Amino acid sequence: MPAFEPAPYPDPLASAGRPFRSAIPHAALQTIQSGTLAYSYKGVALQKNPFDLALYSQLIWREKPATILEIGSFMGGSAIWFGDQMTAFGIPANVVSVDIAAISGVSQGGVQFLTGDANNLSLVLTPDILDRLPRPWFVVEDSNHQASTCRAVLEFFHPRLMAGEFIAVEDGIVTDLGIADEFEGGPSYAVASFLAEYPGAYQIDAGYCDYFGYNFTYNINGYLRRMANDARP
DSSP states (O other), X not given: OOOOOOOOOSSOOOBTTBOSOOOSOHHHHHHHHHHHHHOEETTEEOOOOHHHHHHHHHHHHHHOOSEEEEEOXXXXXXXXHHHHHHHHTTOOOOEEEEESSOOOSOOOTTEEEEEOOGGGGGGTSOHHHHTTSOSSEEEEEOXXXXXXXXXXXXXXXXXXXXXXXEEEEOOXXXXXXXXXXXXXXXXXXXXXXXXXXXXXXXXXXXXXXXXXXXXXXXXXXXXXXXXXXXXXX
């Protein structure tokens, strides 16, 4: 497969008839964004919006992932939140969080921080590590929001995800915020091109995306369920 080369693409095409936009009113989105950037958990920056905190909680309860793989740790707040959610639902906490910058001053049982580049995950998430992670997996792509990086994460996990497992792609909302050009078109560009390349391999789960309203989430069309393994090209 040729290397993914982002091109100007400010508004991704609809996939499965779903425009890559949110129905959150723009004025409300601005205030939600301000709160999101200031939000913390246990005193550690988390920076997640209330919709996806609720949706992730629902998904963890319903799908019961045995491993959560987070790409993009930031300060570590989301990883410990994911671990606590698993524990609250009676699932042994098992979170592996990867970031290009080492995390310090944050630790919690069942949460492991690894240092690595989202563009080269094979260097940090080696077969020796992945083969020991219990299934099902839930992958959260929350790295630098650049389209090329997001696409690299999707490509890495594509041959490794099993039918029924989820990957959530965060922050496609940059399109609605009007800053997608700062991110090579942003995550929605990556998701749209990825789904077009692998038709039938993933389902946009509207039950999560539209739980509070059409794409009332920062993960615009970004709750992706891996379909039957034989759908792989």
